[in-house]
Amino acid sequence: MDRIRLGVVGLGRGFMLTLPALTGDERIVLAGAFDPRAEARERFAQEFDALAFPTLGAMLGAPDIDALYIASPHEHHAAQAIAAIKAGKHVLVEKPMAVTVADCAAMAEAARRFDRVLVVGPSHGFDAPVRAAAALIASGDHGALRQILTFNFTDFVYRPRRPEELDAARGGGVIFSQGAHQIDVVRRLAGQPIRTVRAVAGNWDETRPNDGAYTALLAFEHGAAASLTYSGYAHYDSDELTGWIGELGRPKAPTAHADARRTLARDEAAAKLARTYGNGAPPPPAPHHEHFGFVLASCERADIRLTPTGLALYADHAHEWRPLDPPAVPRRAVIDEFVAAIHRTSAPIHDGRWGLETMAACAALIESSRRGTDIFPATIIHDALEQIAL
Amino acid sequence: MDRIRLGVVGLGRGFMLTLPALTGDERIVLAGAFDPRAEARERFAQEFDALAFPTLGAMLGAPDIDALYIASPHEHHAAQAIAAIKAGKHVLVEKPMAVTVADCAAMAEAARRFDRVLVVGPSHGFDAPVRAAAALIASGDHGALRQILTFNFTDFVYRPRRPEELDAARGGGVIFSQGAHQIDVVRRLAGQPIRTVRAVAGNWDETRPNDGAYTALLAFEHGAAASLTYSGYAHYDSDELTGWIGELGRPKAPTAHADARRTLARDEAAAKLARTYGNGAPPPPAPHHEHFGFVLASCERADIRLTPTGLALYADHAHEWRPLDPPAVPRRAVIDEFVAAIHRTSAPIHDGRWGLETMAACAALIESSRRGTDIFPATIIHDALEQIAL
Numbered sequence: 001m002d003r004i005r006l007g008v009v010g011l012g013r014g015f016m017l018t019l020p021a022l023t024g025d026e027r028i029v030l031a032g033a034f035d036p037r038a039e040a041r042e043r044f045a046q047e048f049d050a051l052a053f054p055t056l057g058a059m060l061g062a063p064d065i066d067a068l069y070i071a072s073p074h075e076h077h078a079a080q081a082i083a084a085i086k087a088g089k090h091v092l093v094e095k096p097m098a099v100t101v102a103d104c105a106a107m108a109e110a111a112r113r114f115d116r117v118l119v120v121g122p123s124h125g126f127d128a129p130v131r132a133a134a135a136l137i138a139s140g141d142h143g144a145l146r147q148i149l150t151f152n153f154t155d156f157v158y159r160p161r162r163p164e165e166l167d168a169a170r171g172g173g174v175i176f177s178q179g180a181h182q183i184d185v186v187r188r189l190a191g192q193p194i195r196t197v198r199a200v201a202g203n204w205d206e207t208r209p210n211d212g213a214y215t216a217l218l219a220f221e222h223g224a225a226a227s228l229t230y231s232g233y234a235h236y237d238s239d240e241l242t243g244w245i246g247e248l249g250r251p252k253a254p255t256a257h258a259d260a261r262r263t264l265a266r267d268e269a270a271a272k273l274a275r276t277y278g279n280g281a282p283p284p285p286a287p288h289h290e291h292f293g294f295v296l297a298s299c300e301r302a303d304i305r306l307t308p309t310g311l312a313l314y315a316d317h318a319h320e321w322r323p324l325d326p327p328a329v330p331r332r333a334v335i336d337e338f339v340a341a342i343h344r345t346s347a348p349i350h351d352g353r354w355g356l357e358t359m360a361a362c363a364a365l366i367e368s369s370r371r372g373t374d375i376f377p378a379t380i381i382h383d384a385l386e387q388i389a390l
Numbered sequence: 391m392d393r394i395r396l397g398v399v400g401l402g403r404g405f406m407l408t409l410p411a412l413t414g415d416e417r418i419v420l421a422g423a424f425d426p427r428a429e430a431r432e433r434f435a436q437e438f439d440a441l442a443f444p445t446l447g448a449m450l451g452a453p454d455i456d457a458l459y460i461a462s463p464h465e466h467h468a469a470q471a472i473a474a475i476k477a478g479k480h481v482l483v484e485k486p487m488a489v490t491v492a493d494c495a496a497m498a499e500a501a502r503r504f505d506r507v508l509v510v511g512p513s514h515g516f517d518a519p520v521r522a523a524a525a526l527i528a529s530g531d532h533g534a535l536r537q538i539l540t541f542n543f544t545d546f547v548y549r550p551r552r553p554e555e556l557d558a559a560r561g562g563g564v565i566f567s568q569g570a571h572q573i574d575v576v577r578r579l580a581g582q583p584i585r586t587v588r589a590v591a592g593n594w595d596e597t598r599p600n601d602g603a604y605t606a607l608l609a610f611e612h613g614a615a616a617s618l619t620y621s622g623y624a625h626y627d628s629d630e631l632t633g634w635i636g637e638l639g640r641p642k643a644p645t646a647h648a649d650a651r652r653t654l655a656r657d658e659a660a661a662k663l664a665r666t667y668g669n670g671a672p673p674p675p676a677p678h679h680e681h682f683g684f685v686l687a688s689c690e691r692a693d694i695r696l697t698p699t700g701l702a703l704y705a706d707h708a709h710e711w712r713p714l715d716p717p718a719v720p721r722r723a724v725i726d727e728f729v730a731a732i733h734r735t736s737a738p739i740h741d742g743r744w745g746l747e748t749m750a751a752c753a754a755l756i757e758s759s760r761r762g763t764d765i766f767p768a769t770i771i772h773d774a775l776e777q778i779a780l
Binding site: 147151202205215216217226227231233255257296303314317318373 | 607609652
């Protein structure tokens with residue numbers, strides 16, 4: 001099959017993390033890039049023998065761009081994705097899919113109406129341990145899935161940020177950025193729609209004014225439940241429970257959280273820029289799988305603990321360790337899903353509808369915390385779909 | 391002050407676990423016992439130079455019994471406690487306080503009306519790490535408490551049981567027996583009333599038909615939230631996360647869960663009896679504190695992890711390990727609270743009202759799971775108090 005000629009929108013941190021998956025994949029050609037930083041797009045053009053587009057419109061008009069990978073600031077995702085879809089391009093968009101449920105609904109509907117592929121990722125729902133556990137659960141060998149416990153205690157709040165990343169109205173805060181991962185993970189494992197979301201979110205540091213923590217209970221349609229807890233306040237580090245392997249699959253120091261706060265006290269804008277394309281090398285290959293903290297799935301006859309190196313299976317009469325081969329190329333599963341969808345060899349799991357449902361769950365989490373009651377994501381989705389004007 | 395002459399009601403497993411605290415305490419005299427097993431009460435009389443009562447009525451009529459420790463099957467707690475209070479005795483009653491909220495309300499009201507001490511314990515709310523963390527939180531040094539994450543994965547469902555312990559209507563199931571511990575722990579840490587309970591409970595093994603797992607989100611009156619998860623299905627063992635120190639403060643084998651299921655397959659009634667007084671020695675002294683699984687409390691400026699050997703404090707700029715002295719006598723805090731209340735030197739924390747509130751939270755958990763919505767424990771308490779007929 002023909003290689004897919006991919007245009008990149010936004011040469012920031014997201015692109016840097018996915019770059020090894022793109023360059024390591026024989027099915028993809030990095031054909032062009034758009035970024036407001038001229039030096040970044042020129043460097044990209046040179047490094048990959050590709051085109052540098054000064055505007056998104058120019059890239060959308062280029063006939064030899066088949067698909068776009070949108071890794072721009074969150075608030076631009078919707079307009080860029082819809083424009084790309086209308087221009088006939090397939091789209092891989094970073095999470096969070098967009099900053100409002102209405103935008104996500106419009107994106108999903110655009111993909112449907114114009115028959116283009118829309119995949120939302122990467123997210124930790126694509127991690128190899130999650131996919132392996134989801135397959136094990138779906139097999140039914142250990143009875144129905146009944147309960148998921150997951151939590152992640154990170155330094156997210158004190159990572160370098162652009163101002164809009166601290167603004168919930170523009171897609172900031174941990175619920176859209178980090179909750180979306182956790183929700184993707186539990187949705188993959190549960191394999192059933194979310195019925196209700198009950199949550200309490202927390203904004204604990206006035207110097208970083210946004211939701212930085214939450215705890216939530218999700219009840220699924222077919223009886224399963226999931227407990228999700230997150231704190232980005234750089235106190236406890238739950239990577240202690242995954243053998244000090246960090247989120248991206250690399251060994252990590254137990255002092256990392258305290259360091260995050262110290263480092264941030266210096267120049268935040270410069271630190272943020274240093275993580276983008278053209279400023280420093282992409283991260284080295286990771287020896288272990290990416291993960292999103294502690295995840296334990298309880299089926300009727302076994303618990304399954306997900307780790308960056310494999311699955312621990314605690315069944316009625318035997319415990320079993322099921323190692324997973326180390327990742328050859330990180331995030332390859334995302335490209336697999338995108339490419340297969342474009343070639344129509346298999347329908348994507350993380351399509352526009354999936355992204356919309358995860359976004360609605362994030363919105364339900366915020367709304368539940370605000371109103372102090374259960375929120376039904378299906379109602380949020382229904383209302384958003386009714387109001388679409390493409 | 392005079393030593394308190396204590397009568398024991400029920401020489402079962404609960405008594406065995408508390409016996410070291412009673413015999414090791416100079417403020418207590420084991421003065422008598424009632425148990426339907428004649429050989430147990432005769433043995434008790436001989437071992438402690440005490441009285442063996444053939445009926446509870448006989449013990450209640452004995453003028454030289456000051457107080458009762460009620461450790462009988464749960465369904466008898468209410469009637470026995472109320473009879474004891476009416477007979478002028480102070481009461482220490484094992485958790486669960488009783489099997490219905492109405493019974494708990496009647497017990498609390500009886501204690502109030504007849505001005506007798508009623509303490510509900512032991513429970514893991516008395517554990518030294520919980521008391522130390524509660525004091526640290528109450529100091530306000532690290533800002534307000536905002537979030538608690540706690541979970542415990544045990545072999546509870548496969549421990550030897552009498553038939554009524556498998557019957558929710560008679561106080562069986564993990565929510566009354568184990569949820570009460572977890573709720574006591576988070577209430578002690580939060581130091582504020584529970585506003586709402588949202589939960590999903592699970593009954594996953596038809597051979598042990600009762601709730602054996604749950605996950606719950608508690609929202610407190612002043613903004614804090616707690617995530618509670620429990621499974622007694624003997625799959626994953628969360629003592630892995632506390633250095634393989636078991637609930638009672640002793641080292642434990644990683645294979646214990648698988649063993650519980652195997653052992654149970656033999657004679658359950660005999661196994662249950664073997665854990666009662668007169669059948670085997672009481673447990674040896676524990677080198678570490680008792681605990682109830684993983685507990686992490688998040689204040690605005692620090693997370694506090696509770697462990698059987700001390701508190702790990704993860705603050706903004708420093709991590710600190712605060713060891714706790716090993717327990718001299720286990721469960722001494724329960725006796726401290728009971729004795730201080732009887733001598734009127736300090737009011738008990740875990741009094742009838744406390745027990746009623748924990749029981750109402752357990753009932754709310756069950757009701758929330760049944761109805762799929764938030765339940766307000768205060769409403770349950772209000773209704774129960776309105777219907778008291780002592």
